[in-house]
Amino acid sequence: MMKKFYHLGTCTTCQAIIKDTKVDQKGFEMQDIKTEKITPAQLDEMKALSGSYESLFSRRALKYKELGLKDKNLTEKDYRDLILEEYTFLKRPVAxxxxxxxxxxxxxxxxxxREAVDQL
Structure with missing residues (x-):
């Protein structure tokens, strides 16, 4: 069974969630998305499980406002391209x-x- 955890090593929220859920001790493959970029295949797999690229997209990213994206009508392709281009657009963490x-x-x-990890 695949166990994968996408996170940002410098993000204190991600660190707290790792500590709280103990994913790092349960055999998860840990991927710091800043040092190891998400591949198109990985993103497509996440989309297949979540239902849309939009559900994986973070509107909290600083570049969201900087690029004026809130005023644009973004398509699924736009969300996919933006996440692949800029790691901060991925809603974190993704397990x-x-x-x-x-x-x-x-x-x-x-x-x-946490409940799912406890059942492993």
Missing amino acids: IIGKKIFVGNDKKNVAAL
């Missing part, structure tokens, strides 16, 4: 356990991830 995906750091999602 994949088998056919389940956990995207982002809201409390409900982190709780669901």
Whole structure:
């Protein structure tokens, strides 16, 4: 079963989630998206599990405002291209356990991830 964790090594929220869920001790393949870029195949796999590129896209990224993206009508292709071009556009962290995906750091999602990891 695939166990993969995409995160940003410098992100304190990601670090706290890793510590809280213990994914680093459960045999997850850890990928720091700043030092090891996401491949198109990896992003397409995330999209297949999450349902859309938009669901993986972070509107909190500084470049979102800088590039004036909030005023544009973005397509799925735009979201895909932006995430591949700029790692900060990926909503973090992203955890994949088998056919389940956990995207982002809201409390409900982190709780669901913790529960899934505890069952491994």
